[in-house]
Amino acid sequence: MPELPEVHTFITQIKPFVLSKTIKSFTVTKEGLRLIAPIDPKLFSKEIIGKQITDITRHGKFIIFHLNDGSRIVAHLRMSGRFIVTDEPFEHKHNRLQLEFEEGGIFNFIDIRRFATFEYINPGDNHKGLSRLGPDALADSFDSKYLSDKLKNRKKNIYSSLMDQSVVAGIGNIYANEILHRALLSPTLPSDQVPLITFPLIVDQTKEVLNMAITHKGTTLIDKSYKDMHGGYGEFNVKLKVYAREDEPCFSCNAPIKKIRIQNRSVYYCPNCQA
DNA sequence: AGGGGTACCTGCGGGC
């Protein structure tokens, strides 16, 4: 499940094969239609063919392909999306859409569950999802003053606040669990009751966990749903301290890790360390 | 306004 570090890894891996290349053709399968906007493949093609990809950036988990006329393609991998760039057509049951380049190479967007998105945005136009985002979790503007101001009147629990993309962009379930463990905070603590002195720790641990995960090319869980572009697995799972460790001993205090449900998601924490 | 619930999908593992 791609969160910020996995998204970052995909961008880094495809950049050398995609940057400054010109789009020659666009194809989408019938099942891939629900990913794209505009949904008419002919219209989509018309908007992007002949344009050059000048940059690929990221805000939270959104991926932005910048085209040379100021237009953009905004993509989101959601739970199961991934990118693979190949020399030849890539046969895969869940290969939903492809961009072929004049200079050679094919960009493939694989997505088993078809929750991912791939949207063309005209120059100067807004993207709804992007415009709702708070600062990127790795941006300098995400600091303890920002976070404490943002949360001081929120009654919702701290776990939900960290997962709220309009508060901070890029944190998903796995890393929210890990960040709270390292900041010694109970996931159920109301945001407005987080001690002021703890905010620098939350911010520091957020950046440390995410940067560490980037170094390890992301997290691959037992179900192996995440692979990088070369089919490699992320290696951060060996560093996970609470996520998916129900009943296993806490590495700090040996107490069994507890699993609870918040907002219909599995949340893991040490009831002793994170009191 | 803001919070809660649910839909969107597919694969997989567990229980019977």
Added chain:
DNA sequence: TGCCCGCAGGTACCCC
């Protein structure tokens, strides 16, 4: 073996 159920979870959108 096979079927059914629940789980995985990011975001949009509905409703109250």
